[in-house]
Amino acid sequence: xxxxxxxxxxxxxxxxxxxxxxxxxxxxxxxxxxxxxxxxxxxxxxxxxxxxxxxxxxxxxxxxxxxxxxxxxxxxxxxxxxxxxxxxxxxxxxxxxxxxxxxxxxxxxxxxxxxxxxxxxxxxxxxxxxxxxxxxxxxxxxxxxxxxxxxxxxxxxxxxxxxxxxxxxxxxxxxxxxxxxxxxxxxxxxxxxxxxxxxxxxxxxxxxxxxxxxxxxxxxxxxxxxxxxxxxxxxxxxxxxxxxxxxxxxxxxxxxxxxxxxxxxxxxxxxxxxxxxxxxxxxxxxxxxxxxxxxxxxxxxxxxxxxxxxxxxxxxxxxxxxxxxxxxxxxxxxxxxxxxxxxxxxxxxxxxxxxxxxxxxxx
Amino acid sequence: xxxxxxxxxxxxxxxxxxxxxxxxxxxxxxxxxxxxxxxxxxxxxxxxxxxxxxxxxxxxxxxxxxxxxxxxxxxxxxxxxxxxxxxxxxxxxxxxxxxxxxxxxxxxxxxxxxxxxxxxxxxxxxxxxxxxxxxxxxxxxxxxxxxxxxxxxxxxxxxxxxxxxxxxxxxxxxxxxxxxxxxxxxxxxxxxxxxxxxxxxxxxxxxxxxxxxxxxxxxxxxxxxxxxxxxxxxxxxxxxxxxxxxxxxxxxxxxxxxxxxxxxxxxxxxxxxxxxxxxxxxxxxxxxxxxxxxxxxxxxxxxxxxxxxxxxxxxxxxxxxxxxxxxxxxxxxxxxxxxxxxxxxxxxxxxxxxxxxxxxxxxxxxxxxxxxxxxxxxxxxxxxxxxxxxxxxxxxxxxxxxxxxxxxxxxxxxx
Numbered sequence: 001x002x003x004x005x006x007x008x009x010x011x012x013x014x015x016x017x018x019x020x021x022x023x024x025x026x027x028x029x030x031x032x033x034x035x036x037x038x039x040x041x042x043x044x045x046x047x048x049x050x051x052x053x054x055x056x057x058x059x060x061x062x063x064x065x066x067x068x069x070x071x072x073x074x075x076x077x078x079x080x081x082x083x084x085x086x087x088x089x090x091x092x093x094x095x096x097x098x099x100x101x102x103x104x105x106x107x108x109x110x111x112x113x114x115x116x117x118x119x120x121x122x123x124x125x126x127x128x129x130x131x132x133x134x135x136x137x138x139x140x141x142x143x144x145x146x147x148x149x150x151x152x153x154x155x156x157x158x159x160x161x162x163x164x165x166x167x168x169x170x171x172x173x174x175x176x177x178x179x180x181x182x183x184x185x186x187x188x189x190x191x192x193x194x195x196x197x198x199x200x201x202x203x204x205x206x207x208x209x210x211x212x213x214x215x216x217x218x219x220x221x222x223x224x225x226x227x228x229x230x231x232x233x234x235x236x237x238x239x240x241x242x243x244x245x246x247x248x249x250x251x252x253x254x255x256x257x258x259x260x261x262x263x264x265x266x267x268x269x270x271x272x273x274x275x276x277x278x279x280x281x282x283x284x285x286x287x288x289x290x291x292x293x294x295x296x297x298x299x300x301x302x303x304x305x306x307x308x309x310x311x312x313x314x315x316x317x318x319x320x321x322x323x324x325x326x327x328x329x330x331x332x333x334x335x336x337x338x339x340x341x342x343x344x345x346x347x348x349x350x351x352x353x354x355x356x357x358x359x360x361x362x363x
Numbered sequence: 364x365x366x367x368x369x370x371x372x373x374x375x376x377x378x379x380x381x382x383x384x385x386x387x388x389x390x391x392x393x394x395x396x397x398x399x400x401x402x403x404x405x406x407x408x409x410x411x412x413x414x415x416x417x418x419x420x421x422x423x424x425x426x427x428x429x430x431x432x433x434x435x436x437x438x439x440x441x442x443x444x445x446x447x448x449x450x451x452x453x454x455x456x457x458x459x460x461x462x463x464x465x466x467x468x469x470x471x472x473x474x475x476x477x478x479x480x481x482x483x484x485x486x487x488x489x490x491x492x493x494x495x496x497x498x499x500x501x502x503x504x505x506x507x508x509x510x511x512x513x514x515x516x517x518x519x520x521x522x523x524x525x526x527x528x529x530x531x532x533x534x535x536x537x538x539x540x541x542x543x544x545x546x547x548x549x550x551x552x553x554x555x556x557x558x559x560x561x562x563x564x565x566x567x568x569x570x571x572x573x574x575x576x577x578x579x580x581x582x583x584x585x586x587x588x589x590x591x592x593x594x595x596x597x598x599x600x601x602x603x604x605x606x607x608x609x610x611x612x613x614x615x616x617x618x619x620x621x622x623x624x625x626x627x628x629x630x631x632x633x634x635x636x637x638x639x640x641x642x643x644x645x646x647x648x649x650x651x652x653x654x655x656x657x658x659x660x661x662x663x664x665x666x667x668x669x670x671x672x673x674x675x676x677x678x679x680x681x682x683x684x685x686x687x688x689x690x691x692x693x694x695x696x697x698x699x700x701x702x703x704x705x706x707x708x709x710x711x712x713x714x715x716x717x718x719x720x721x722x723x724x725x726x727x728x729x730x731x732x733x734x735x736x737x738x739x740x741x742x743x744x745x746x747x748x749x750x751x752x753x754x755x756x757x758x759x760x761x762x763x764x765x766x767x768x769x770x771x772x773x774x775x776x777x778x
Contacts, residue, residue, distance in 0.1 A: 028376055035548070040548075042545065042548070043545070043546045044541075044544060045544050047487065047539070047540030047541075048540075048741065071655075072662075074509060074545075074547060075656050075657075075659035076656075076746070077545070078541050078652050078653075078655045078656050079743055080741070231774040232775040234775070239483040239484045
């Protein structure tokens with residue numbers, strides 16, 4: 001993994017379909033601004049991702065020539081993804097717990113590809129110290145910035161322009177003027193429709209972005225062991241893969257990072273009707289010896305069908321994923337201390353239940 | 364430089380498929396038939412928006428599948444409409460019956476093929492076997508490797524395919540992901556200039572029209588087939604000259620070579636792109652975007668003293684045999700990188716490899732040819748991979764080849 005300083009890369013991590021266009025437009029703005037600065041630039045999506053699928057973590061990249069010409073920049077960037085990136089933009093703080101692409105790479109730390117002294121910029125209503133409870137540590141210092149805003153769904157089917165692009169650009173210009181600087185950014189933005197509104201959004205983000213240096217070793221432990229994929233001699237022939245034994249799950253393919261909200265269960269009101277177990281398309285529910293249904297959040301994609309079919313009012317409720325720092329199973333917590341669980345349940349459910357109305361999510 | 368600037372109307376960030384759609388708009392296509400499949404689809408997304416925005420006046424027909432899609436444009440083309448169509452991977456193969464007769468009926472349909480792996484297993488990424496399925500049935504085939512080249516080649520495609528000496532369908536192949544989904548800056552020429560380059564489509568006596576009562580594709584069996592194939596082959600051969608004319612004319616009208624962004628980079632050959640090849644002992648060969656990491660790797664290797672160059676195959680049908688001979692005759696080793704394969708072929712190698720070997724057979728002093736199968740299903744061929752390929756080629760300057768085919772980066776084979 002050689003550091004290629006001839007090209008600076010920006011990685012944009014987003015949720016499939018909901019933020020697809022948003023990510024692409026943000027990348028476009030960085031490209032045009034870099035070109036205003038007289039540098040060749042281009043952008044590309046991590047094509048193996050499935051950005052059409054609801055909530056799937058997906059990535060977009062910008063490459064900016066740092067002393068190389070346009071042709072060489074294309075040469076360096078004919079990649080699935082760069083080895084290392086200078087800056088990471090995370091468009092939804094619930095992605096901080098890790099991303100799992102479509103390609104059997106396992107759950108990867110959000111800052112896996114960050115360069116030494118790199119920058120990560122997150123859109124979130126949480127504070128830096130809260131976010132660091134979810135972010136893996138690095139063995140070098142880096143900078144974390146927060147743009148104070150709700151996760152934007154403006155990449156959904158019809159683009160709802162809520163100025164998230166401008167806020168991200170402004171934040172990036174503040175923290176990484178070597179990638180895009182404010183003057184050239186404003187020059188680019190002023191060519192767009194409703195320029196005044198956009199320019200003030202850029203300036204506001206530029207002056208209000210919260211950031212600090214994160215020290216070497218600061219953050220959580222996140223051991224990432226990429227799965228070893230089989231050689232051609234080891235594989236079964238004819239595109240065959242063996243089934244996962246009954247009662248087990250595929251350790252290599254979790255997909256739990258796809259969700260931006262998760263079901264919470266009130267075991268005190270559960271009537272053990274089994275409907276959640278029956279309807280869950282990803283078989284995330286495990287029957288417990290006493291007849292309740294525990295949830296393997298690692299595998300839950302947050303589709304909300306369980307909440308939809310649950311016949312008891314407020315037994316299963318979808319809650320924003322940003323309320324949780326880990327994938328701890330709810331049944332264990334409930335068994336441990338029922339009163340504490342009830343209190344905790346009340347708290348997370350009160351906080352933020354819903355970010356945007358998406359049809360068919362079981363509410 | 365300044366003169367070229369005048370010929371650039373605007374610079375727009377777009378990916379390969381969007382570039383083709385914009386070129387089709389500049390070419391003022393009449394009929395577009397669409398059916399979605401990744402990675403080609405965005406060409407249809409883009410052109411439908413251009414129609415909806417009033418930028419282009421064309422019939423946009425959503426077919427019920429690829430077979431209907433290609434039948435639609437075939438008939439429209441025979442009736443004098445300039446058409447755009449396309450597909451990818453198994454979608455392209457699903458339309459194959461219609462695709463084959465498009466060639467035999469001599470309909471100059473222009474199709475964009477977003478190269479994609481053939482199932483199974485499902486993969487969206489590039490592999491050239493989909494387009495190569497038509498290598499033997501009379502389609503013109505060209506590979507492009509940047510968005511700018513995609514735009515320029517689309518204009519050339521209409522000019523070549525619709526020429527009355529040719530009248531053959533033409534497939535513009537581009538690498539899925541690495542070009543169809545990568546945004547690069549495209550310099551768009553002023554629209555008026557395109558009229559100077561691209562004449563209106565005129566089928567002459569072959570137009571299906573009430574004033575020109577003819578029948579196309581009657582059932583004629585063994586009495587006609589050989590002769591029709593022979594004519595078809597002649598048209599394919601004539602296309603060579605028409606392609607050269609088209610590139611010359613492009614240079615005259617737009618002031619630059621197709622695919623290049625200014626007059627300073629003007630490679631001289633329409634069929635192949637030679638790169639640092641004049642004194643090269645080892646020559647790398649590839650089609651499509653693999654040329655991009657190749658060029659960077661070649662520069663690196665040159666700095667280390669390796670005499671290495673590249674020959675990118677741009678036009679695959681008609682195959683540039685004479686150019687291959689011209690550029691490769693003096694090299695010692697040729698490393699062909701295939702983003703395709705041909706199971707059970709004479710040397711267990713790729714399609715391009717066998718074409719190159721065949722082209723060089725008549726030489727008295729033949730270079731050694733090694734094959735590298737790589738990048739299948741969208742896997743990367745990195746700069747480091749290319750450097751490794753070069754070194755393997757270099758080892759065989761003076762020693763005979765013990766292993767003619769390497770699989771690049773496959774899990775389980777050392778290479």
